[in-house]
Amino acid sequence: SQTIHQWPATLVQPVGSPLSLECTVEGTSNPNLYWYRQAAGRGLQLLFYSVGIGQISSEVPQNLSASRPQDRQFILSSKKLLLSDSGFYLCAWSGGRNTIYFGEGSWLTVV
Amino acid sequence: EDQVTQSPEALRLQEGESSSLNCSYTVSGLRGLFWYRQDPGKGPEFLFTLYSAGEEKEKERLKATLTKKESFLHITAPKPEDSATYLCAVQGGRGDSWGKLQFGAGTQVVVTP
Numbered sequence A: 001s002q003t004i005h006q007w008p009a010t011l012v013q014p015v016g017s018p019l020s021l022e023c024t025v026e027g028t029s030n031p032n033l034y035w036y037r038q039a040a041g042r043g044l045q046l047l048f049y050s051v052g053i054g055q056i057s058s059e060v061p062q063n064l065s066a067s068r069p070q071d072r073q074f075i076l077s078s079k080k081l082l083l084s085d086s087g088f089y090l091c092a093w094s095g096g097r098n099t100i101y102f103g104e105g106s107w108l109t110v111v
Numbered sequence B: 001e002d003q004v005t006q007s008p009e010a011l012r013l014q015e016g017e018s019s020s021l022n023c024s025y026t027v028s029g030l031r032g033l034f035w036y037r038q039d040p041g042k043g044p045e046f047l048f049t050l051y052s053a054g055e056e057k058e059k060e061r062l063k064a065t066l067t068k069k070e071s072f073l074h075i076t077a078p079k080p081e082d083s084a085t086y087l088c089a090v091q092g093g094r095g096d097s098w099g100k101l102q103f104g105a106g107t108q109v110v111v112t113p
Helices: none
Strands: A003-007 A010-013 A019-026 A032-038 A044-052 A055-058 A064-070 A073-078 A087-094 A100-102 A106-110 B003-007 B010-014 B019-026 B030-038 B045-050 B056-059 B062-066 B070-075 B084-092 B101-103 B107-112
Touching: A003 A087, A019 A032, A019 A087, A019 A106, A032 A073, A044 A064, A044 A073, A044 B101, A055 A064, A073 A087, A100 B045, B003 B084, B003 B101, B010 B019, B019 B030, B019 B084, B030 B062, B030 B070, B045 B056, B045 B062, B070 B084
Parallel strands: A010 A106, B010 B107
Antiparallel strands: A003 A019, A019 A073, A032 A044, A032 A087, A044 A055, A064 A073, A087 A100, A087 A106, B003 B019, B019 B070, B030 B045, B030 B084, B056 B062, B062 B070, B084 B101, B084 B107
């Protein structure tokens, strides 16, 4: 069966510091991969999606970036965090069928 | 632009008191409508996908239905463990909407014993 792992689960980072959130999927090949952000009281917002290695589409202009160095690895990064980057970040994947499955999420607090 | 509106924002039920959640949507060429359950501090858990008007799916005490403009999630005789936020999302099939999920803000359900 397919599983998705995302880490770290929580982190507190100062303004201006870098960020790296990692996500891996097991049990499938060539998945579509996604990064979402969920703000309190709001729906999930798609940040990035990838249909293959090195192929990244950005949905929202911001100081975040994403990379896909391997087929089942997706990384969300920032060079300098802003207070507004605080939130709940979710990695997700989809396969041949169009259902999207989510990881457990990462809580980011920028202080 | 695809839009999803969920109502009510919050719902408090007594154990055994059945109710329905609403998801109204506009989308360019619906590929699928999805329901997820989300517990506090966790990622959304997939419940159902509906593809065309008239389709229904069931899982335990949950039943999802779909029309051309909205979907309902019926909770029959809920138990406290059904307490969660229920998210609705649509996936478009045309133009810029293709393949992307547009989420509603969710309905927070609390079931008391």
